[in-house]
Amino acid sequence: xxxxxxxxxxxxxxxxxxxxxxxxxxxxxxxxxxxxxxxxxxxxxxxxxxxxxxxxxxxxxxxxxxxxxxxxxxxxxxxxxxxxxxxxxxxxxxxxxxxxxxxxxxxxxxxxxxxxxxxxxxxxxxxxxxxxxxxxxxxxxxxxxxxxxxxxxxxxxxxxxxxxxxxxxxxxxxxxxxxxxxxxxxxxxxxxxxxxxxxxxxxxxxxxxxxxxxxxxxxxxxxxxxxxxxxxxxxxxxxxxxxxxxxxxxxxxxxxxxxxxxxxxxxxxxxxxxxxxxxxxxxxxxxxxxxxxxxxxxxxxxxxxxxxxxxxxxxxxxxxxxxx
Numbered sequence: 121x122x123x124x125x126x127x128x129x130x131x132x133x134x135x136x137x138x139x140x141x142x143x144x145x146x147x148x149x150x151x152x153x154x155x156x157x158x159x160x161x162x163x164x165x166x167x168x169x170x171x172x173x174x175x176x177x178x179x180x181x182x183x184x185x186x187x188x189x190x191x192x193x194x195x196x197x198x199x200x201x202x203x204x205x206x207x208x209x210x211x212x213x214x215x216x217x218x219x220x221x222x223x224x225x226x227x228x229x230x231x232x233x234x235x236x237x238x239x240x241x242x243x244x245x246x247x248x249x250x251x252x253x254x255x256x257x258x259x260x261x262x263x264x265x266x267x268x269x270x271x272x273x274x275x276x277x278x279x280x281x282x283x284x285x286x287x288x289x290x291x292x293x294x295x296x297x298x299x300x301x302x303x304x305x306x307x308x309x310x311x312x313x314x315x316x317x318x319x320x321x322x323x324x325x326x327x328x329x330x331x332x333x334x335x336x337x338x339x340x341x342x343x344x345x346x347x348x349x350x351x352x353x354x355x356x357x358x359x360x361x362x363x364x365x366x367x368x369x370x371x372x373x374x375x376x377x378x379x380x381x382x383x384x385x386x387x388x389x390x391x392x393x394x395x396x397x398x399x400x401x402x403x404x405x406x407x408x409x410x411x412x413x414x415x416x417x418x419x420x421x422x423x424x425x426x427x428x429x430x431x432x433x434x435x436x437x438x439x440x441x442x443x444x
Contacts, residue, residue, distance in 0.1 A: 336368070397411075
């Protein structure tokens with residue numbers, strides 16, 4: 121009995137230990153290969169080997185699923201999604217966003233198809249729920265950009281005070297990064313660190329604009345670069361830029377106040393048919409079910425849905441014309 125127990129223990133230990141040893145040896149071999157590549161690259165001036173160092177430093181995993189990660193690397197969609205997630209300040213990757221959207225589309229659509237046996241309702245509900253993760257990311261992105269936009273004049277005032285006290289532009293940006301709250305604090309800190317690592321000012325500002333695509337920030341970047349080329353009082357330039365940004369905020373709020381009634385009318389006219397349809401379904405389900413159980417009803421649903429979308433877009437363009 122004791123021999124059997126020992127043999128079972130040895131067998132189980134072997135089954136568990138062998139994969140771990142193999143994984144450890146694979147990781148050790150990869151580590152040695154990376155160190156050898158770095159040592160070789162540091163000892164030469166070959167551009168190809170320097171590019172290998174950059175790839176080792178900047179490699180980002182788009183998904184934890186290997187085949188999905190390889191697929192995402194082949195398309196231009198993955199970098200855009202990664203930028204979008206960074207702008208929304210979400211700790212996701214492109215693979216998880218696409219997988220979550222696919223699950224939100226497939227599971228409810230399949231359940232509704234099994235329940236009702238039609239394709240129109242499951243597809244509509246699946247598309248709405250499948251777009252929910254992207255809509256959430258866009259909502260978080262717009263909220264974060266709006267917070268950055270509101271805090272930008274205060275950050276410029278801090279930089280102006282530091283410049284008038286005798287600090288350089290880089291030091292003023294570092295002070296604003298330490299004093300301001302996120303998201304403007306972390307973005308300015310990233311720009312400050314990039315310049316400390318040796319990037320040119322124009323490149324660091326371009327990276328900042330790429331991470332935070334705001335027109336006000338483009339104005340600040342253009343003002344800084346023009347002052348760098350032509351000279352002048354940078355504190356005064358940034359002070360006037362801050363004043364212009366504040367005035368643009370005041371004008372936008374005034375326009376939003378005047379167009380609030382039009383926007384509310386647009387939302388009501390867009391969602392009124394949907395709300396009335398749902399209410400009529402609860403009142404008389406037999407009558408409303410004709411819309412998705414008969415061929416003419418399905419055609420009417422397609423036409424009415426298209427007209428609602430077109431009407432909503434027209435109202436949106438009218439309101440945008442008023443805003444302009």
